[in-house]
Amino acid sequence: MRSAKLFQYQLPMDSGVILRDQRLITREGWVIELCQDQQRAYGEIAPLPEFSLETATEAGEQAQQILSQWVAGEELDLDAAFPSVAFGISCAIAELAAELPETGNYLVAPLCSGDPDDLVVRLNQMPGNKVAKIKVGMYEAVRDGIVANMLLEAIPDMQLRLDANRQWTPLKAQQFAKYIKPEHRSGIAFLEEPCRLPSDSLAFAQQTGINIAWDETVRDVGFEVKAEPGVAAIIIKPTLIGSLARCIALIEQAHAAGLTAVISSSIESSLGLNQLARLAQWQTPNVIPGLDTMQLFQVQLIQSWPDCELPVVPLSELDMVWHK
Ligand SMILES: O=C(O)CCC(=O)c1ccccc1C(=O)O
Numbered sequence: 001m002r003s004a005k006l007f008q009y010q011l012p013m014d015s016g017v018i019l020r021d022q023r024l025i026t027r028e029g030w031v032i033e034l035c036q037d038q039q040r041a042y043g044e045i046a047p048l049p050e051f052s053l054e055t056a057t058e059a060g061e062q063a064q065q066i067l068s069q070w071v072a073g074e075e076l077d078l079d080a081a082f083p084s085v086a087f088g089i090s091c092a093i094a095e096l097a098a099e100l101p102e103t104g105n106y107l108v109a110p111l112c113s114g115d116p117d118d119l120v121v122r123l124n125q126m127p128g129n130k131v132a133k134i135k136v137g138m139y140e141a142v143r144d145g146i147v148a149n150m151l152l153e154a155i156p157d158m159q160l161r162l163d164a165n166r167q168w169t170p171l172k173a174q175q176f177a178k179y180i181k182p183e184h185r186s187g188i189a190f191l192e193e194p195c196r197l198p199s200d201s202l203a204f205a206q207q208t209g210i211n212i213a214w215d216e217t218v219r220d221v222g223f224e225v226k227a228e229p230g231v232a233a234i235i236i237k238p239t240l241i242g243s244l245a246r247c248i249a250l251i252e253q254a255h256a257a258g259l260t261a262v263i264s265s266s267i268e269s270s271l272g273l274n275q276l277a278r279l280a281q282w283q284t285p286n287v288i289p290g291l292d293t294m295q296l297f298q299v300q301l302i303q304s305w306p307d308c309e310l311p312v313v314p315l316s317e318l319d320m321v322w323h324k
């Protein structure tokens, strides 16, 4: 016997969360509940505005169709579904089958988009391998270069991840690199997407000796995982990529090509974020995932994230919009 429910959520965000051109005031999405033989499992479907091609409404409608098929015991074609829907449903199914292991990797790479001094404090408290992430490309490239170089100098055993989200022209990328002393360049684990064009980013990596990672490029039509000089990693944001099977296939291709695969958040609630931490521990056990996004929220959802003090909204407070 199978049954399924769909709940809608709207969660208030911390003020000042900006996605590309838009302020994100409330995070909207869906929680699915699957029931089979007294077992219950959950999944989150949360298309990210400005990033996902589907809207929350479209995702909710498609989720109802696919959940109806699941209840009827039909074969599901998650490759044809929206990525956010495929990810949420496949997670719930994996959870029901006890395929998604319980243990998660909750070590996060602290994310800094403001004061680098705050980052130094957090890094000094971090046990083991120190990994941090800075968003660059929002202010002057020269300032970014000075800040990154200062951190690499202040904490020599740190691996720094940088993310430019395709903001730089080749010239600006060079201005940034000029301030990173050659002996510090290997302390940069990778710089995500320095330039608008992937070909410019590749040339930058080869000219500067600073490794890059693909994030946006992974979602470009026709992308294929391959080893290229200067490319260290691919970033996998499952809500934007698709089913667990599709994410795992990409991770395996990355490993076969000698690249690091980094599981990263698309600003899911604490429910989805916990499942991402479990996916990361399962499939990329030695890599710190990019999941430091809980502080962007004002509340948590259903399950809490380790050491997060925000109030938790229980399932009983969500509106059930559909069931079968
Ligand atoms: O990857 C991380 O470390 C955190 C998540 C993150 O950076 C992000 C989250 C949602 C949308 C875009 C981005 C981004 O890569 O800038």
Ligand SMILES: [Mg+2]
Binding pocket: 163, 164, 165, 192, 215, 216
């Ligand atoms: Mg990015």
